[in-house]
Amino acid sequence: MFVVMDHLDKHGAPKIVPACTYPLTGRRVVNRIYTDLAVIDVADGTLTVRAMVPGLGFDELQSMTGAALTPGF
Numbered sequence: 001m002f003v004v005m006d007h008l009d010k011h012g013a014p015k016i017v018p019a020c021t022y023p024l025t026g027r028r029v030v031n032r033i034y035t036d037l038a039v040i041d042v043a044d045g046t047l048t049v050r051a052m053v054p055g056l057g058f059d060e061l062q063s064m065t066g067a068a069l070t071p072g073f
Contacts, residue, residue: 007035007064014066016040016047037061041072048072 009015016033033040038061039051048070052061062069 001029002032002034003030004034007037014064017066018068037064040069046070 005015007015016035030042033042033047037053037056038049041048041050047065047067049058049061050072052058052073058069058071
């Protein structure tokens with residue numbers, strides 16, 4: 001299953017975080033996240049960046065993400 005979402009909320013806070021705070025409809029069902037900044041694979045608790053928008057560096061993307069990322073491009 002994949003998720004399409006903005007990378008940041010309207011206040012500029014990361015939407016990709018280590019643990020969900022909202023009630024879940026399913027656990028560990030997402031295997032890919034598409035945001036306005038990147039494409040990220042989810043597997044075995046690891047978030048692997050597959051693609052980023054042009055001009056965005058990995059360190060900059062990591063600073064805008066609330067969970068640890070692994071480069072995979």
